[in-house]
Amino acid sequence: MSAGGEWLKVCGVDDIPVAGARVVRVPGRADIALFRTLDDRVFALHDRCPHKGGPLSQGIVHGARVTCPLHAWVIELATGSALEPDVGMVACIRVRSEAGEVFLHREDLRRDALRAQLIADAACAPA
Amino acid sequence: MLAYRDIADTHAMIGAAQTYKNAVVIGGGLLGLEAANGLKQRGMNVTVVHVMDWLMERQLDPTAAGLLKQSLEQRGLSFAMAKKTQALLGDAAGRVRAVRFDDGAELAAELVVMAIGIRPNVALAQSAGLQCNRGILVSDTMQTYDPRIYAVGECASHRGIAYGLVAPLFEQAKVCANHLAEHGIGIYSGSVTSTKLKVTGIDLFSAGDFMGGEGTEEITLTDPIGGVYKKLVLKDDKLVGACLYGDTADGAWYFKLLRDGREIGDIRDTLMFGEANLGDSGHSGESRAAAMADGAEVCGCNGVCKGTIVNAIKAKGLFTVDAVRKHTKASSSCGSCTGLVEQILASTLGGDYSAAPKKQPLCPCTALSHEEIREAIRKEHLLGLAKTMEFLNWSTPNGCAKCRPALNYYLTSTWPREARDDPQSRFINERAHANIQKDGTYSVVPRMWGGITNASELRRIADVVEKYKIPTVKVTGGQRIDLLGVKKEQLQDVWRDLDMPSGHAYAKALRTVKTCVGSEWCRFGTQDSTRMGIELEKALWRMYAPHKVKLAVSGCPRNCAESGIKDVGVIGVDSGWEIYVAGNGGIKTEAGQFFCKLKTHDEVLEYAGAFLQLYREEGHYLERTVHFVARVGLDYCKQRVLEDTAGRSALCARLKDALADEVDPWHEPRKAAVDLRQFEPIEAVLV
Numbered sequence: 001m002s003a004g005g006e007w008l009k010v011c012g013v014d015d016i017p018v019a020g021a022r023v024v025r026v027p028g029r030a031d032i033a034l035f036r037t038l039d040d041r042v043f044a045l046h047d048r049c050p051h052k053g054g055p056l057s058q059g060i061v062h063g064a065r066v067t068c069p070l071h072a073w074v075i076e077l078a079t080g081s082a083l084e085p086d087v088g089m090v091a092c093i094r095v096r097s098e099a100g101e102v103f104l105h106r107e108d109l110r111r112d113a114l115r116a117q118l119i120a121d122a123a124c125a126p127a
Numbered sequence: 128m129l130a131y132r133d134i135a136d137t138h139a140m141i142g143a144a145q146t147y148k149n150a151v152v153i154g155g156g157l158l159g160l161e162a163a164n165g166l167k168q169r170g171m172n173v174t175v176v177h178v179m180d181w182l183m184e185r186q187l188d189p190t191a192a193g194l195l196k197q198s199l200e201q202r203g204l205s206f207a208m209a210k211k212t213q214a215l216l217g218d219a220a221g222r223v224r225a226v227r228f229d230d231g232a233e234l235a236a237e238l239v240v241m242a243i244g245i246r247p248n249v250a251l252a253q254s255a256g257l258q259c260n261r262g263i264l265v266s267d268t269m270q271t272y273d274p275r276i277y278a279v280g281e282c283a284s285h286r287g288i289a290y291g292l293v294a295p296l297f298e299q300a301k302v303c304a305n306h307l308a309e310h311g312i313g314i315y316s317g318s319v320t321s322t323k324l325k326v327t328g329i330d331l332f333s334a335g336d337f338m339g340g341e342g343t344e345e346i347t348l349t350d351p352i353g354g355v356y357k358k359l360v361l362k363d364d365k366l367v368g369a370c371l372y373g374d375t376a377d378g379a380w381y382f383k384l385l386r387d388g389r390e391i392g393d394i395r396d397t398l399m400f401g402e403a404n405l406g407d408s409g410h411s412g413e414s415r416a417a418a419m420a421d422g423a424e425v426c427g428c429n430g431v432c433k434g435t436i437v438n439a440i441k442a443k444g445l446f447t448v449d450a451v452r453k454h455t456k457a458s459s460s461c462g463s464c465t466g467l468v469e470q471i472l473a474s475t476l477g478g479d480y481s482a483a484p485k486k487q488p489l490c491p492c493t494a495l496s497h498e499e500i501r502e503a504i505r506k507e508h509l510l511g512l513a514k515t516m517e518f519l520n521w522s523t524p525n526g527c528a529k530c531r532p533a534l535n536y537y538l539t540s541t542w543p544r545e546a547r548d549d550p551q552s553r554f555i556n557e558r559a560h561a562n563i564q565k566d567g568t569y570s571v572v573p574r575m576w577g578g579i580t581n582a583s584e585l586r587r588i589a590d591v592v593e594k595y596k597i598p599t600v601k602v603t604g605g606q607r608i609d610l611l612g613v614k615k616e617q618l619q620d621v622w623r624d625l626d627m628p629s630g631h632a633y634a635k636a637l638r639t640v641k642t643c644v645g646s647e648w649c650r651f652g653t654q655d656s657t658r659m660g661i662e663l664e665k666a667l668w669r670m671y672a673p674h675k676v677k678l679a680v681s682g683c684p685r686n687c688a689e690s691g692i693k694d695v696g697v698i699g700v701d702s703g704w705e706i707y708v709a710g711n712g713g714i715k716t717e718a719g720q721f722f723c724k725l726k727t728h729d730e731v732l733e734y735a736g737a738f739l740q741l742y743r744e745e746g747h748y749l750e751r752t753v754h755f756v757a758r759v760g761l762d763y764c765k766q767r768v769l770e771d772t773a774g775r776s777a778l779c780a781r782l783k784d785a786l787a788d789e790v791d792p793w794h795e796p797r798k799a800a801v802d803l804r805q806f807e808p809i810e811a812v813l814v
Contacts, residue, residue: 067528
């Protein structure tokens with residue numbers, strides 16, 4: 001596999017609905033939301049809105065953004081950051097799609113959710 | 128001698144007030160009166176010279192202006208009305224000493240302030256060959272006669288008007304920026320502006336055609352001793368102008384009615400008394416922004432106080448309700464405090480406030496309104512989301528969380544069967560056919576026809592609760608049972624084990640038909656309300672709509688099923704059934720309006736169905752029947768459903784046709800286009 005041993009195959013691109021998402025469950029770790037845009041780009045975020053913890057995987061995917069189903073915060077899929085004027089960030093997981101298959105980076109999956117959230121919080125704290 | 132244009136002029140005036148005694152302000156408009164009041168407060172003798180018969184003639188009618196003059200006179204200001212200034216007379220040192228009028232009279236003055244309005248400086252534009260009259264002529268895209276040059280603000284003359292306020296400038300700048308960015312969808316069609324005088328202690332407000340005249344009607348309220356005067360000008364059953372003096376709390380509300388062009392026939396009798404009598408809940412009945420303390424809660428959903436909103440408006444320079452919503456979250460959830468937020472905006476910004484334009488685009492992805500989009504879908508026989516967005520020049524690749532569900536509804540309701548439903552364009556509840564809860568679990572509400580159940584159903588529910596360890600079981604207000612805390616992976620199993628129809632408690636669709644026990648058991652019952660309710664529910668379930676739809680049937684006027692606050696409420700009387708529509712027990716408690724009286728069950732089914740189909744076809748997405756009927760008018764609904772017999776049958780036929788192929792998504796998920804992959808997480812194992 002050209003992606004190398006650092007990458008974990010999770011599913012095919014077609015297993016994710018177009019302009020939709022699936023939940024990836026890694027035993028013992030927090031859920032991951034795996035998104036597919038209209039133009040078949042794939043993104044992965046922790047499945048927890050930085051606002052009140054809503055499951056982002058259940059939101060409406062538009063462009064390269066998702067709207068949280070609980071209180072309609074809008075999150076950029078590429079960066080995990082909330083759209084202004086809301087302030088917040090959710091941790092991203094590196095993802096790649098190759099020949100119709102989707103891979104997640106093992107290192108990011110191993111990183112526990114709490115640590116990931118601390119990193120995300122630090123990234124959006126005022127300098 | 129000073130003009131009154133900038134901060135330097137103001138400083139010069141304050142300086143002069145310390146040295147000199149007599150001031151003349153030429154111009155009895157907004158600016159002139161503010162200057163005069165300021166000079167008076169600094170100890171000068173001030174006379175206001177005005178060329179017209181009454182003050183602020185562009186903002187006030189003679190009656191209101193008279194009250195204003197009286198009040199300013201009590202503060203010590205003098206007035207010289209209907210006087211034309213002919214010359215300013217100087218002393219030997221070259222300083223002004225008096226003003227001479229065209230009738231020869233003179234008035235001593237050591238300070239003269241000119242506040243006679245603004246005239247755009249068009250010299251540069253004219254030398255560049257641009258057409259000018261009172262300002263630089265611009266089109267609806269803010270382009271001048273040379274399409275390469277745009278103009279906005281006080282220098283621009285749009286449809287003959289050069290605006291001197293900041294709010295229209297923002298609207299113009301938005302359109303201009305839109306075209307400069309080659310986005311090309313913005314149109315500026317003029318602003319309706321309102322005025323507030325910033326002289327402390329005097330509240331006045333005016334908007335639109337407040338002078339009235341031929342073809343208009345006026346409603347006035349005058350209390351000369353209390354210093355209150357209100358005039359509303361109506362034309363063709365719409366508010367076209369308002370002039371308020373002394374009590375302006377409802378200014379923003381009138382302004383909104385005016386801009387929305389709302390028909391006011393139904394509220395005409397109480398219009399004068401303001402918005403306060405329209406019941407709102409969720410913010411302790413507060414409806415007057417000015418009287419509220421800073422700590423008072425405005426938005427009950429998001430816990431936003433007045434002070435927070437005022438601070439955000441000032442600190443962030445916000446001018447629209449939308450911007451306040453974004454920054455503070457106020458009015459971003461249920462929306463019941465929108466009017467209050469508008470009032471706070473208006474009172475914080477004063478004359479700089481201008482309400483949202485009449486034509487509201489569906490969302491920021493388009494400039495088109497709900498009606499225009501629906502019309503295009505109908506006319507062009509548009510069947511798909513992507514096609515519709517392409518045809519209507521959507522500005523985003525696949526819309527946003529606001530327009531996608533709306534478009535999906537418009538497509539599927541206009542072309543049932545033909546248009547393909549797109550589950551990814553539905554809110555999660557309608558995609559998963561259950562209600563998402565704050566912790567990401569779901570609630571399940573099975574349908575109980577007319578609120579009637581039996582031992583076998585209850586036993587199955589109990590078994591499901593135990594088997595799936597469902598943490599909370601609650602009886603709902605709609606006479607059903609809610610199972611809360613179900614995990615998404617369990618939903619399909621729960622539905623199967625319940626073996627009851629979907630209650631659609633999660634959908635913009637028919638929810639429940641609440642009933643009382645009626646004549647079968649009740650000693651007061653005049654009609655079999657339970658049977659009627661079950662018949663209605665069986666006829667209408669699976670019916671998607673612009674928003675949720677709730678019905679109720681009571682067997683007698685005691686109305687135990689609360690028919691008076693339902694989208695369609697049916698009340699049995701000895702001689703038949705009374706139908707009420709557009710009631711609402713939610714955000715705005717609104718009693719249903721009497722629609723008609725009918726004799727038979729079949730008639731009730733027919734008329735209720737026709738009314739709801741009209742709402743399905745013409746309601747804006749996310750507009751409840753109460754707001755729909757307020758927008759189109761009860762008379763219009765009566766005409767379409769009661770008077771037009773053939774139209775009523777056609778409405779019913781279209782509803783039947785739309786429902787014919789709708790299936791229960793819980794039990795025929797594939798047919799209902801439910802994406803079943805969502806119920807299974809992808810398992811990934813790290814080794």
